[in-house]
Amino acid sequence: MASPPEAELRLTLAFQRVFRGSPSSEDQELVLLHLADSSGFYRATAPELGRDVLLFNEGARALYGRIFRYLRMSGDEINELETAARELAAQRQALAQ
Numbered sequence: 001m002a003s004p005p006e007a008e009l010r011l012t013l014a015f016q017r018v019f020r021g022s023p024s025s026e027d028q029e030l031v032l033l034h035l036a037d038s039s040g041f042y043r044a045t046a047p048e049l050g051r052d053v054l055l056f057n058e059g060a061r062a063l064y065g066r067i068f069r070y071l072r073m074s075g076d077e078i079n080e081l082e083t084a085a086r087e088l089a090a091q092r093q094a095l096a097q
Helices: 004-020 025-039 051-069 075-096
Strands: none
Touching: 004 025, 025 051, 025 075
């Protein structure tokens, strides 16, 4: 597993390649997984966190959903991404407890 600085550099380079037009499939997967995780797309917001947190989180999920809507992915690719994103969300939730 990469150290946090190495992982951040890898993610930065992946974003740059995705948005500058020369990404590998690994870059694309890494960026999508990061966006799914950072948007909370596969997590629920607890109501007790309040209206503002709920609205903010829903906005982040809506943005990821809009990006995802325009992608051309096979059913298998979508399933793999969803599985990886749900696993990452579960790991984050377990660490938060």
